[in-house]
Amino acid sequence: MNRETSRSGLAALTLGAIGVVYGDIGTSPLYTLKEVFLPATGVALNTHNLIGATSVIVWALMFVVTLKYVVLILRADNRGEGGALALTALAAHAVQQRPRLRNALLLLGLFGATLFYGDSVITPAISVMGAIEGLEVATPTLKPYVLPISTAILLGLFLVQRFGTAAVGKVFGPVIVLWFAVLAASGAAHIAQQPGILAALNPLEAWAFLSQRGWHLFAAVGAIVLALTGAEALYADMGHFGARPIRLAWTGLVFPALALNYLGQGALLMGDASAIENPFFRLFPGALVLPMVGLAALAAVIASQAVISGAYSMTRQAVLLGFLPRMGMRHTSASESGQIYVPAVNWALLAGVVGAVLVFGSSSALAGAYGIAVTLTMLITTVLTFFVIRDGWGLPAPLAVAATTFFLAVDALLVAGCAIKFFDGGWLPLALGLALFVLMSTWARGRKLLMASLRSDGLELLPFIESLAPDEAHRARRTAVYAVADPTLVPQALLHNLKHNQVLHETNVILNVAFHDHPVVDEAERVEVTALSPGFWRVLVHYGFMEEPDVPAALALCGPKGLAVQPFETSYFLSRETVVPTPGGGMANWRERLFSALSRNSSGVAGFFKLPDNAVVELGTRVQI
Template sequence: MASSSNANTHAHGHNGHGNVGLFGLMVGAIGVVFGDIGTSPLYTIKEAFIPHYGLTPDHATVMGVLSLVFWALVIVVTLKYVSIIMRADNEGEGGIMALMALAQRTLPKGSRSAYAVGILGIFGASLFFGDGVITPAVSVLSALEGIEVAAPKLHTWIVPLAVLILLALFMTQRFGTEKVGKVFGPITALWFASLAALGLFNIGHNPEVLQAFNPSWAVRFFIDHGWHGIFILGAVVLAVTGGEALYADMGHFGAKPIRYAWYFFVLPALMLNYLGQGALVLADPTAVKNPFYIGVPDWAMVPMIGLATAAAVIASQAVITGAYSVARQAMQLGYIPRMAITHTSKDTIGQIYIPGINWTLMVLVIALVLAFRTSTALASAYGVSVSGTMLIDTLLLALVARTMWPKARRWVLPLCVLFAVVEFAFLIANGVKFLDGAWVPVVLAIIAFTVLRTWRRGRELLHAEIRKEGIQIDTFLPGLMLAPPVRVPGTAIFMTAQTGVVPHALLHNLKHNKVLHERNVFLTVDTMNVPYAPKEKRLKIDSIGGADFYRVVIKFGFMETPDVPLALMRSCDKGGIHFDPMETTYFASRETVIASRHRGMPYWRDKLFAVMHRNAASATGFFRIPGNRLVELGAQVEI
């Protein structure tokens, strides 16, 4: 799976695509959306015939595997993601977080069902991070393993080269991908054209492989191999890795360009290559060692290794930028602490860089390369997170179809049952490889899930404690104005998550500075469960208690980067109060969380939340508030 922050390269990408035509969008989608699934031919057929599965490359088995690959692409990618799930867009945006937010909108707020959907969506996002660690490692390793075919003596250089390429990839992220991204489409298009050409060249060895489109070969495979034939799905699922990216990147490219690119270019190229590898194996069973590279003519070997490496880097780039995008959505929805976000482009809001995510991914990816050392070893770890995420997508799709699609649900819900059966079979097939490496993405996902849920629950407990100890604004202000303190010029904006409670920062300011600004604003930043907040709902200003006190609520969508000063400056456009940036001071309360053994969460989770809270990025950077206009005041809160 590889979603991408390129999915939102401008704030309103879901409303239109400017002057970019359908063909241009298709080329762009080929570069970003299909990178992960496009590198699957490097290792899928090879993995199907490793000793782990005990298959012999005879005629019936090869035809059965090819048929399974084709029908997996048809059922999971073509039917589910391309044809159906793209209809479930959250105001033009896709991806598991957007689907979760869409599903929650159909349920009563605070209900058990909404909670369960939230748990499902967050676990799916956690699985994504597990997948995001493995994809760059397995893609780059499998591309470089062509060196072994071309020059076996250079085998020892594969791992060091992979590490160097990955180091360079992660270390250049801070410069942004805008310029490099412009060549992604043409390079990936050339890659798919090469896949198709190689496939056609090798199909000539045995044109009979074209019969693999007949599902009877897949059925016969299971008849011949009995119940344990299901385990081969652990290799077949490698062919559909990256399928979720088609949905996740819908927001920028739109459904039509992605569909057209898949139907008329990507799917035919992939299947021609798989069929070509099958024909080669039928002609020479020893080619199962690496049917992709063995099928490359000698004169094209070096260019193909270079092109495959470029395609692997592009696939990795899509996963990395996807991690940034999902992390930003999770921040906005309140599931992970605020982190420093750098915007790498003046023109495209989706081009972001999150150092914390980048360096964490780099360490984990390189550790995997050094630990597993081959794509075959890594492939055993691949698949669990992919099939788990796909299964969660299906469950959320079924919920959306049942509640929001009264006409289509008659045929969508039965198909969801089919998808769930197929994906559950994928999950079982990969689950048996648990001790061989499949535990890696599971452990990573559990750690990510624990962090996400701990942060969410910790914030709820923190806000509950603040509310419990807080003073109601409606009773506080009249008492304050009976004996008002000294008023000083300017506007004071007190940031608070609790709309009805006096901010701690105001109380501290009165206690220590003994002054009150001539205009005081209680500001709450809220995240909606839609990608982009509508203009009419962006800002709400209410006068409270007289004496120039105001309550302001600014709303952002989960795909947006909050810019509080800009939103306030635009308030005068709609007849609101005028905010002069040079006369405005922001006050924020910086709570120090104290873990308690007998309250809230288990003690270790309280401690974890306290550490995350202490290391969260300040409001200055996250809400884009100028550091020289912000005053932070501390307070201790026990949870």
């Protein structure tokens, strides 16, 4: 029974992984091979180059996705979690004895995480447009409708985010399984007609193709890299599905289907060079083109949904790790904590995606903007993985070098291939990433300066409460919880109560919430309770960066440790700092102003920590940085 349950659970996770993890890379056949033979790449459309280019795509999938991500990177899990920030935390922890290197890796990983948002803008745009452009194959008279239909689909996709993805998610897996089955069948049918394309399975054909390109090598690689976009999702979604289902899905269905389809497109072009206008949709007879446009559109929406949900999750991680200010987040499922909706991110992505569609106008034009953010993220992932292998796992340096040098060289080639597309649109995801990097680094630096200012002006907590006379103030028969950033200092709200109201509570809790660079904290380690003096307690609450903070629930765990907190007899006192930029020291004046604006517009602590609205008292204070 347990074995059957285990098998059914593994099958469900594998099906889910196919639907969520592989939607992006699964839609790459819509446009990749067509881009390889554009005039700008200098690759002539002939049998020799078709075999060579197809061989490069198949072996790139083998080396980059199978060997690098499926075999190596999926082993670098941060307590079961993956992704740019999880790997960054893992690498930083591995070199924590070297502060300068640790800070450098944190900045590098943070930049890699910001590039994900650039990808989140381009992926929905190019996937949906690549699918809808199949209408032109069905009948050229529909070409004027491609842009408005694509825009309408994207608008609808972002507008329904507020309702959650639970219902839609149930059909993700079966739809993408059907998609990959169709990819494999259509490719195999054309391979049977032109079996000569199977020569592409020889890696020497890939090497010959690349070595013959000369200075056109980078242009060709810049197009071929489109087949690899979405590879990072394998690692980023490891926490949702686990490494084994992701590996099974790739080796059992996704990789074979992709390889067959690319080989099939190559076989089609060997027999009919005119199919280069859209080799994917030309794989199908005329009667099936419109149904395939519908299926491709569904696959593109699913691929886009995975990226959008990833942007929400990345934002939550960044907030909890202190790289972004608190912002409004809504949970769209009562049972799945990972299903969240972040309005600010949703509308920013919508503006970016629709803008990209309207400005670029076609999937080919968008291909110029696609790839550079993804390949830079791949390169950063390899660098961080080296330090995880060498310092985290403690393996010998030669082994760590051997495990990563080849992938580093491949990633560098891919980055160089995409870099030549900088002025064709590659600047867009880089600009978005850099802007977010400035914003995140400014917020993290500003928070450090703010904490330093609060510490310099604050009073030490222990001497202060020890100096209080038992009858110095009236004692209210309630519990006061003072949420503070530094639990060693006297909360401003406590001083206000004494100075203006001349009152103390019978029970005073100095509460500090700490977020850690590992994803989950064990319930047994959730709270630390320390008795300071009669009527005063210090409570430290710990969360991982993948967890949802719930302070009332955490305080309920304090009872067995000697502190009983009654929900209906508790008031929460919060301090809201108004940041005042000052010249000199700290950061550049424009960064201080940016931090001040972010601080003013961050969402409240009460909602973020799930505090009851009718039990919160918020007090403001002005702080100079």
